[in-house]
Amino acid sequence: MEKKSGRAARYALLTALALVLSWLEAALPLPAAPPGVKLGLANLTAVFALYRLSLRDAASISLTRVLLVSLTFGNAYSLAYSLAGGALSLAVMALLKKTGKFSIVGVSVAGGVGHNVGQILVAMGVLGTARLAWYLPALLVSGVLAGAAIGAAGGLVVRRVRL
Amino acid sequence: MxxxxxxxxxxxxxxxxxxxxxxxxxxxxxxPGGGGAWAVVSVDGQEIARYRLDQDREETIGQGDYNILRIENGAAAVTEANCGDRTCVVMGPISREGETIVCLPHRLLIRVEGGEASGVDAVS
Structure with missing residues (x-):
């Protein structure tokens, strides 16, 4: 019983944190960032959950966040982009983490890149054109940078926060 | 370790x-290639209009969900839109062949294409 309620509380806490981070990012966009480029602050919770809880927990927290954020700030299409990005990102991170060959920064870099690639793949499907590949280079670079930043922050948080 | x-x-x-x-x-x-001649507008992957880049104009694309496309000095830009993120507005202007503006919430794509911009506008 104790364990179950503790788990529910952790979920709620991390999901709420993810929502706040999403909101913060929407309210305070990066200055001078190219269009469509985001830091993905909320992925900090995904990285944290992946390292300190489990893949299943990370996936359900991300899913809840994406659903709630799309309901409040987005539409059906932004939901599809976010779901694809989140799913590919988590899958790649879980895979890389499992190899044991990368640090949290490397895992997060792969997650950032996976996120952007997943989003552009769905966008290509929705718009019915492969021409969006034109944005891929910028998104790859921004995925690496954002992933590295989130990974570095995630490393600190995973080490220091007891939950 | x-x-x-x-x-x-x-x-x-x-x-x-x-x-x-x-x-x-x-x-x-x-x-991107050299200077383009056309701004080709498509929604959901279907081309709905093409405008010459060498003629200044302003078009409203869509009704409920709208984006305003302005062509000026040989370049196309979205100057206003009622999508949430307004990424499309920040993206412009575009003038070289292959350059693209997208508005993901409205499934809108504006792409510069080359070729001779001759004759009348091919607006469908």
């Missing part, structure tokens, strides 16, 4: 370098 961490850092670096290299190669392959 120390050795493992160094190894992991090396792998991290190689991973990042690999992705950056791929981005570099891709951007070389996909770099």
């Amino acid at each position: 120390q050795k493992d961490r160094k190894k992991a850092a090396l792998h991290d670096l190689l991973l990042a370098a690999g992705v950056l290299l791929a981005a570099g190669v891709l951007s070389l392959l996909l770099r």
Whole structure:
């Protein structure tokens, strides 16, 4: 019983944190960032959950966040982009983490890149054109940078926060 | 332990370098061409209009969900839109062949194409 309620509380806490981070990012966009480029602050919770809880927990927290954020700030299409990005990102991170060959920064870099690639793949499907590949280079670079930043922050948080 | 961490850092670096290299190669392959002649507008992958870049004009695309396209001095830009993120507004202006503006919430794509801009406007 104790364990179950503790788990529910952790979920709620991390999901709420993810929502706040999403909101913060929407309210305070990066200055001078190219269009469509985001830091993905909320992925900090995904990285944290992946390292300190489990893949299943990370996936359900991300899913809840994406659903709630799309309901409040987005539409059906932004939901599809976010779901694809989140799913590919988590899958790649879980895979890389499992190899044991990368640090949290490397895992997060792969997650950032996976996120952007997943989003552009769905966008290509929705718009019915492969021409969006034109944005891929910028998104790859921004995925690496954002992933590295989130990974570095995630490393600190995973080490220091007891939950 | 120390050795493992160094190894992991090396792998991290190689991973990042690999992705950056791929981005570099891709951007070389996909770099925009010379000056384009047309701004081609498509929604949901269907071309709905094309406008000459050498004639200044302003068009409202869509009704409920709208984007305002302005063509000025040989370049196309979205100057106003009621999508949430307004990424399309920040993206412009575009004038070289292959350059693209997208509005993901409205499934709108504006792309510069080359070719001779001769004759009348082919607006459908």
